[in-house]
Amino acid sequence: MGLDLRGIKIAIIGGDKRHIYLMPELIKLGATVTAVGFLPCPELEQVRLVEKVESALQDAQVLIFPMQGTDQAGNIRTYDQDVKLCFTPAMAAAIPHGALVIIGSARDFIKEWATKYCWKLLEIAEMDTIAILNAIPSAEGAIQLAMEKLPITIHGSNSFVLGFGRLGKTLARMLRGIGANTTVVARKRADLARIFEIGYRPVHCSQLHQVIAEADVIFNSVPALILDEKMLSLMRKDTLIIDLAASPGGTDFGAAKKLGINAVLAPGLPGIAAPKTSGRILAQVIPQLILREIPQDYF
Amino acid sequence: MGLDLRGIKIAIIGGDKRHIYLMPELIKLGATVTAVGFLPCPELEQVRLVEKVESALQDAQVLIFPMQGTDQAGNIRTYDQDVKLCFTPAMAAAIPHGALVIIGSARDFIKEWATKYCWKLLEIAEMDTIAILNAIPSAEGAIQLAMEKLPITIHGSNSFVLGFGRLGKTLARMLRGIGANTTVVARKRADLARIFEIGYRPVHCSQLHQVIAEADVIFNSVPALILDEKMLSLMRKDTLIIDLAASPGGTDFGAAKKLGINAVLAPGLPGIAAPKTSGRILAQVIPQLILREIPQDYF
Amino acid sequence: MGLDLRGIKIAIIGGDKRHIYLMPELIKLGATVTAVGFLPCPELEQVRLVEKVESALQDAQVLIFPMQGTDQAGNIRTYDQDVKLCFTPAMAAAIPHGALVIIGSARDFIKEWATKYCWKLLEIAEMDTIAILNAIPSAEGAIQLAMEKLPITIHGSNSFVLGFGRLGKTLARMLRGIGANTTVVARKRADLARIFEIGYRPVHCSQLHQVIAEADVIFNSVPALILDEKMLSLMRKDTLIIDLAASPGGTDFGAAKKLGINAVLAPGLPGIAAPKTSGRILAQVIPQLILREIPQDYF
Amino acid sequence: MGLDLRGIKIAIIGGDKRHIYLMPELIKLGATVTAVGFLPCPELEQVRLVEKVESALQDAQVLIFPMQGTDQAGNIRTYDQDVKLCFTPAMAAAIPHGALVIIGSARDFIKEWATKYCWKLLEIAEMDTIAILNAIPSAEGAIQLAMEKLPITIHGSNSFVLGFGRLGKTLARMLRGIGANTTVVARKRADLARIFEIGYRPVHCSQLHQVIAEADVIFNSVPALILDEKMLSLMRKDTLIIDLAASPGGTDFGAAKKLGINAVLAPGLPGIAAPKTSGRILAQVIPQLILREIPQDYF
Incomplete structure (x- = not known):
């Protein structure tokens, strides 16, 4: 759509x-891309792959870290698992x-460092556009998992979706699209x-206990302990739970x-x-963010 | 669902x-209902129909005015058009x-009187639950209108929905459900x-002018002048506009x-x-509002 | 699609x-079109409009009669109702x-004359392609009628479709698409x-009597007396019947x-x-029929 | 629904x-069930499990062989793979x-033996009811496979379905339901x-070569060599083919x-x-077949 990243230097610090x-999408739009933590492969032919993170940081106007961020110790996920990266002071x-x-x-x-060193820090996992688009591969992944684990078809099954946010909306639509x-x-x-209005059966969470025994499969997208021991005790033993809420999820796994x-x-x-779809989503959103955040006179 | 309006006196002041x-739904739940501005009919057998508004007001704990409210002069719409009602001091x-x-x-x-006379005033047209449920009959009414006025079918037509709020969401779903x-x-x-994600073609409003000539029918739900003279001039002459935004709508009707x-x-x-559906929506929501708003010791 | 009707002389004998x-579609493909029973209008600018049917027949290689055919007396429907046309010997x-x-x-x-005078007679109303495509405007027309006559929305209504043939399939899909x-x-x-499999509730016709009282609206597409007096007596009084089967339909209208x-x-x-959609359907199918049926050396 | 198999002796000869x-469903309806080729398990508590096929045949009024039938040598698939069964003279x-x-x-x-020994032979895999219902688990299995093998989501992908028979109809509906x-x-x-009419893109098989390069995934349900070397050579290398037609399928696998x-x-x-769903389908159809085929005076 005519986005132009020419002259912009981007560093990819780990990732998947x-x-x-x-x-390759960033390069197509004109950016210069340096990456650390990746192995050479045909897709990355035009990327400058470096071994030391310092070579990647130098001159970079934009730095892209993994979607998962880091762990508490600062470790950064790398595609090439032989490379260890850590977000150090x-x-x-x-x-x-x-x-x-x-x-x-x-x-x-990391937030403190951003203030201290005057970076513009953008946390994108919870940005609406990315989160809504990411709901698509998340929902399909969840449905694939359910198909693998259930002895019955999704079609005709009693499928429950807990939560009607970004992921819940997409999941419900696909489940019904298959025939649940x-x-x-x-x-x-x-x-x-x-x-x-959409045509699903609406159940208020305060009434869940009355109908949960009907469920063949439950997809939870709510980051709160809904499926606690008491609720689990009302379920059938052959009901499958797929908990998609951020760790630790919304299920008492021990009780289950x-x-x-x-x-x-x-x-x-x-x-x-x-x-690939998830990469395309990033490729669709990130260039717009860059152009919005980087002042024009920078170039 | 076991809602109990027994002992509550409700006055219906005009309406449609x-x-x-x-x-009848209020009566089924136990309420005593007095109404002004209606003609006797089988459905209203158990309603006390009165001629003078004063007889209705007396003792009333709940007063229900029309969804349209009043005009600036205080005139209240009545079902029996021979009865003139006015919300006077x-x-x-x-x-x-x-x-x-x-x-x-x-x-x-009216808001000032509510403060002065210590009423609890509830404006319900914009309450989310009512507005979302009302989107259903509104959308169907709009589609019926389009069917009546178009020489082509909705199926296969290029249907545009302006706005993705409560009404826009429902309209888009139904249009696609028919095959647009x-x-x-x-x-x-x-x-x-x-x-x-849902599968409609998304168009940012800033790009509308580039594609508007494709539209066979446009449903506007945005209360802002989107279809101004310039935009209209880019449209085909045989495109139908159905403007559902609150009066004066979002169309320059003179230019059109x-x-x-x-x-x-x-x-x-x-x-x-x-x-009937719209009445049921009111019957589904209003009893809950009453029970929530009227203190228990009132009874 | 590159269909070529150049040099072919077509006569339109009445119609709607x-x-x-x-x-105009036939003319766009190169045909010469003569018509009887129409009034001049912008769409027909390039059509030779004649008053006497004889002038239309002369030299015609293809004759197109109305979709309804004629009545038993041979009367042909005309768009210009002042013109009376009759299919005489x-x-x-x-x-x-x-x-x-x-x-x-x-x-x-007419079939006998076709044999006697060696015409190629094509009855197209029941041709699968036309009938399936015509199901689209028919179904929308039926839904529009239901919307006009029902005090409730199609959404949330109990809609029954009798018959799962060409029309029934389309009707059921649209009704569900609206939310019935x-x-x-x-x-x-x-x-x-x-x-x-599609997700409708299936009912065998032998069980219809057990559930018919649930129906808010019944669309019949079966040309047999299903809604006879006995069945009607099991229905609620406020159920609407829309009978789409060829006259006399599948309803005992007297009993109703x-x-x-x-x-x-x-x-x-x-x-x-x-x-317009129906005209396009004819315009999509008829040229193919002509090219299939008229031997190439004819030109 | 009140089907009654009481007094009927059924032998299950292998299966999955x-x-x-x-x-258990047959037993619930009153039948006496003997089976060979299965291991004891809670579901089969009321089944008489025998080791020798002769003990199963004796007195059996109904014999149920696997859906796959036998191979050319007469070998019968067994759930307990240690048991070897062969349909011998x-x-x-x-x-x-x-x-x-x-x-x-x-x-x-087998057909010859049926004639020779006066059995009533019912081949059910191609019976419409079973084949249509079986299309549901088949389609879901195919979609699960595609999800596992594709790096992109089904949503937004260009999914091609070859064939619009019992399986193709179900597959297309589910794919679109997911957003393809x-x-x-x-x-x-x-x-x-x-x-x-349904809203998919229709392509005549004679035009497939013109659009096949667009496909991200192709589901073939036609038992004919459509995806031959020439057609394959027009495809992208990253297109996935899932061939669901009966062996040997509709793909030149060597060329692929x-x-x-x-x-x-x-x-x-x-x-x-x-x-489980597939077993339920058999349990839904087979009792009806038995009651239809076994004369009442048999009991």
Whole structure:
């Protein structure tokens, strides 16, 4: 669509398969891309692959970190698992002032560094556009998982979706598209009205206990302990739980195990189930963010 | 669902066909209902129909005014068009202190009286639950109108929906359900991501002028002058406009006429197209509002 | 698609609004078109409009009669209602031998003339392609009628479709697309399996009497007396019947009237509800038929 | 629904997981069930499990063989893979005259024995009801396979379905339900009209070569060599082929391999992907067949 990244220097600091698809797109738009933590492959032919993170940081106007961010110790996921990367104070000090730092979500220490060193820090995992688009591969990954684990078809099954946010909306639509009897559980009256309008069965979360025994499969997208021991005890033993809420999920997994209920924690599916689509989503959104955040006179 | 209105005295002050369906539902839940502005009919057998508004106000704990509210002069729509009702200062003074006054939307002078006379004033037309449910009859009314006025089928037509709010969402779903090529025009990036996910063609409002000539029919739900003279001049002459935004709508009707484009202003369709469904929506929501707003010790 | 009708002489003998849309399409493909029974209008600028049917027949290689055919007396529907046309033995004798005669459906006397005078007679109303495409405007017309006559919305209504043939399939899809609880009644086990797979409620016709009281609206597409007095007596008084089967339909209209049930006979809706779409359907199919049926050396 | 199999003796001769779900259903309806080739498990508690096929045949009124039938040598698939079963002439001779023999599809030698020994032979794999219902687990299995093998989501992908029969119809519906751009390739004009009406892109098989390069994934349901070397050479290398037609499928797998195209032959998915649903389908249809085929005076 005529986005122009010519002259912009971008550093990719770790990442996963999605970034293999993202980098060629950035190059197509004119950017110069340096990456650390990747192995050479045909897709990355025009990327400058470096071994030391310092070579990547130098001159970079934009730095792209993984969607998962780092762990508490600062470790950064790399595609080439032989390369160990860590977001150290030294690395932070080496990032140019004024740089745009794009990351899925940032721990507190990264936020502090951003203030200290005057980066523009963008946490994108929860940005609406990305989160809504990422709901597509997440939902498909969840459905694939359910298909693998269920002895029955999704078609004709009683599928429950807990939560009617970005992921819940997409999941419910796909489940019904396949032919499931779709129940959506929500808390807000307005959501329940919309759920009714779309044609799913609306259930207020306060009534869930009355109908949960009907469920063949439950997809949870709410980051709160909804499926606690008491609720689990009302379920059938052959109901499958797929918990998509951010770790630790919304299920008492210990109680589920004791009760013999199969519960799977599966957050962060987009990068795994459909890395190419997920990479394209990043490639669709990130250039716009860069152009919006980097002042024109920079070039 | 076990709602209990026993002992509650409700006055219906004017209204339309929807209220014919609402009143028996209130009575079923145990309420005592008095109404002014209606003719006797089988549905209203158990309603106390009075001629003078004062007899209705007396003792009333809940007063229900029309969804349209009043005009600036205070005139109240009545089902029996021979009865003229006006919300006068005298009527205001006769409403019991502490009463719950339910109205679609209230003019400023009504709001002032509410403060002065200590009523609980509830404007319900814009309440999310009612507005979302009302989108259903509104959307169907709009589609019926389009079917009547178009020489082509909705199926296979290029249908544009302007706005992705409560009405736009429902309209788009129904249009696609019939088989239209559905384009949805919105301003927010998050809405456009959702529109893409659902499978409509997303168009940012800043790009509308580039594609508007493709439209066979345009449904506008945005209360802003989007279809101005310039935009109209880019349209085909045989495109139909159905403007559902609150009066004066989002169309320059004068310009449309000059250009020979058929544009219809059709706000407030729910009560007309499907009064029974609309009445049921009121009957579903109003009892809950009453129970929430009237303190228990009142009884 | 590169269809070429150059050099072919076509006569349009009566018809309706659909033919106003058909004729320019035939001309675009290169045909020479003569018509009788129409008034001058911008769409027909390049059509030779004649007053006497004889002038139209002369030299015609292809003759197109109305979709409704004629009545038993041979009367032909005309768009210009001041022109009276009748398919007389004299007219039959004036049609060139070897001509292609296209008609919706032909009475027996027309079939006999076809044999006697060596025309190629094509009855197209029941041709699968046309009938399936015509189901689209027919279904929309039926839904429009239901919207006009029902006090409730299609959304959330209990809509019954009798028959799962060309029209029933399209109707059921649209009704569900709008949000109806859709029940489809069929006789064949394979159809019921498909109805289940699609997600409608399947009901075998032998079980209809058990559930018919649930229906808010019934669309009949079966040309057999299904809604007889006994079945009608099991229905609610406020159920609407829209009978789309070829006259006399599948309803005992007398009994319905006695019982106070609103039953509407509405066959042949495509030409009325969406003449432009219906005209396009003819314009899409008829040129292919002509090229298939007229030997190449004819030109 | 009140089907009554009391007093009927049924023998299950081999089979797969589906039969584990089928047998308890037959017992619930009153039948006496003997099975060979299965291991004891809670579901089969009330089944008489025997080791020798002769003990199963004795007195059996109904014999149920696997859906796959036998191979050319007569080998019968067994759930307990340690048990080897073979449909020998001796076994054939031991089947009671007049017995009902139900099998997916029967080799010629079985048909000859049926005539010779006066069995009623029912081949059910191609029976419409079973084949349409089996299309559901087959389609889901195919979609699961595609999800596993594709780096992109089904949503937004260009998905092609070859064939619009029992399986193609279900596949197309589910693919679109997930959000794929769905193209359906068919040969009959009437099918193409229906494909258009439903809203998929219709492509006549003679035009497939013009658009095949657009496909991200192709699901073939036509048992004819459509994807031959020439067609494959027009495809992109990253297109996935899932061939669901009965072995040997509709793909030149050798040519695909040479061209570097990933093609998977996956017929007979229902029993694998969703054995419980598939077992329920058998349990829904087989009792009806038994009651229809076994004369009442038999009991």
